[in-house]
Amino acid sequence: MTEAEKYQGYDWIKVKREIPTYVDGVPYVSESHHMVERCFLIEEVRKLAAKVDALTMASAHQALEQLERTQKEQRRQIDDLTWEE
Secondary structure, eight states: OOHHHHTSSSTTOOSOOOOOEEETTEEEOOHHHHHHHHHHHHHHHHHHHHHHHHHHHHHHHHHHHHHHHHHHHHHHHHHHHHHHO
């Protein structure tokens, strides 16, 4: 399952549902429920941001290693050309 698939729909929100009260036919949920839900969502965003940071750092590290390998190979080729002259 991909990360995107994990967040399809609303089932991933792990906050106990509150049964709304109705006032004049309009459903209302308590402010405390909204606060719990907001806190959960903020924490989830922070976790996802940390994953993005980790992946970004890993990608940057791999790119740097590739660049270093390329530079070493280019230096070797230059050295080979220098010795042939």
